[in-house]
Amino acid sequence: xxxxxxxxxxxxxxxxxxxxxxxxxxxxxxxxxxxxxxxxxxxxxxxxxxxxxxxxxxxxxxxxxxxxxxxxxxxxxxxxxxxxxxxxxxxxxxxxxxxxxxxxxxxxxxxxxxxxxxxxxxxxxxxxxxxxxxxxxxxxxxxxxxxxxxxxxxxxxxxxxxxxxxxxxxxxxxxxxxxxxxxxxxxxxxxxxxxxxxxxxxxxxxxxxxxxxxxxxxxxxxxxxxxxxxxxxxxxxxxxxxxxxxxxxxxxxxxxxxxxx
Numbered sequence: 367x368x369x370x371x372x373x374x375x376x377x378x379x380x381x382x383x384x385x386x387x388x389x390x391x392x393x394x395x396x397x398x399x400x401x402x403x404x405x406x407x408x409x410x411x412x413x414x415x416x417x418x419x420x421x422x423x424x425x426x427x428x429x430x431x432x433x434x435x436x437x438x439x440x441x442x443x444x445x446x447x448x449x450x451x452x453x454x455x456x457x458x459x460x461x462x463x464x465x466x467x468x469x470x471x472x473x474x475x476x477x478x479x480x481x482x483x484x485x486x487x488x489x490x491x492x493x494x495x496x497x498x499x500x501x502x503x504x505x506x507x508x509x510x511x512x513x514x515x516x517x518x519x520x521x522x523x524x525x526x527x528x529x530x531x532x533x534x535x536x537x538x539x540x541x542x543x544x545x546x547x548x549x550x551x552x553x554x555x556x557x558x559x560x561x562x563x564x565x566x567x568x569x570x571x572x573x574x575x576x577x578x579x580x581x582x583x584x585x586x587x588x589x590x591x592x593x594x595x596x597x598x599x600x601x602x603x604x605x606x607x608x609x610x611x612x613x614x615x616x617x618x619x620x621x622x623x624x625x626x627x
Contacts, residue, residue: 395481396465405481407462416458418489418618426593427454428620448593449600450585450611454493455618456485459589463617467588471518476525482588482616483529490614493584494534503582503612505531505538506603508595509568511545526616527586536584542574543602552591560594568602575606582610591619 392404396411407415421433423440425448430440457463470478487494496502507523515521524540531538546569552560583603585596596613603611 395469395478396462405477405484407481411462414460414462416460416463417485418455418458418620425452427452427618429458449597449604450613452493453590453593453596453613453615453618454490455590455615456482456489457617459591459617459619467522467617470525471522471588474519476520476522479522479525480529483526483533486526486586486614486616487530487533490584490612493612493614494536496582501581502534502536503584504542504578505536505584505586506542506599507538507540508585508587508599509540509543509545511548513548523587526588530586530614539574539578541571542578543568543570543599552595557592557594560592561597564595564598566598568599570602570606570608575608578608580610581608582612583608585611585613587613587615589617589619590615 391400392402392406393399394401394408394411395405396407396414399408399410401408418427418429421430422428423430423443424437425439425443428440428442430438459467466478466482469475470482494503505527507521507527509515509523510518510521521540524538527538527540530536545567547567549563549567552563585599587596590596590613596615600611600613603609
């Protein structure tokens with residue numbers, strides 16, 4: 367009986383969705399063109415994406431033009447080793463990615479995180495894997511300062527982490543780390559200014575570090591530009607003895623590509 371009830375509810379839900387799609391056709395998350403499937407892109411915008419795939423730096427996830435060996439690191443990773451193990455991003459931060467991120471962050475469109483998270487989950491597959499004797503990693507979204515989150519109404523990194531958590535059955539810990547002080551917006555700042563801006567801006571909430579002792583942590587953010595924000599957050603986690611840290615983001619600024627910051 368329960369099986370028939372569940373099937374009936376599923377049929378009603380599909381019918382209701384079909385009616386809504388007829389009245390309000392699904393739109394491309396980038397350009398708003400009518401498409402056949404919700405939470406997706408039109409063919410033209412799909413063609414404008416620049417996925418980051420191998421070959422890439424095994425540490426920073428920066429794409430290489432040609433393969434130079436499985437363990438070859440980028441010049442950036444060699445010159446300035448990051449305080450995390452690995453970073454992966456779904457896309458190069460070009461015009462299409464920038465528009466999607468802008469809508470997610472500033473356009474009151476938290477539902478776009480569902481689309482972004484699907485791409486991130488594929489790009490970060492190696493980060494989400496765990497052995498039989500290993501607990502699943504926990505997701506830690508980059509926190510906003512409470513004033514900025516109040517103005518924006520939500521934290522886009524937390525929305526991304528929520529959908530990633532559903533995809534991989536992973537725990538999300540939005541309150542593990544907080545912003546201890548307000549910082550300037552990073553837009554328009556140099557790499558050195560960005561690092562100074564967020565230095566010491568994060569702190570692990572009291573007593574929470576014991577709760578996840580020994581667990582792998584994946585920091586979740588929308589865009590990695592110079593890496594200063596995720597590095598500052600990683601350092602705050604290191605101070606509490608958490609060293610097994612990776613990073614996943616929707617897009618990544620790559621100098622020499624269609625760079626838009």
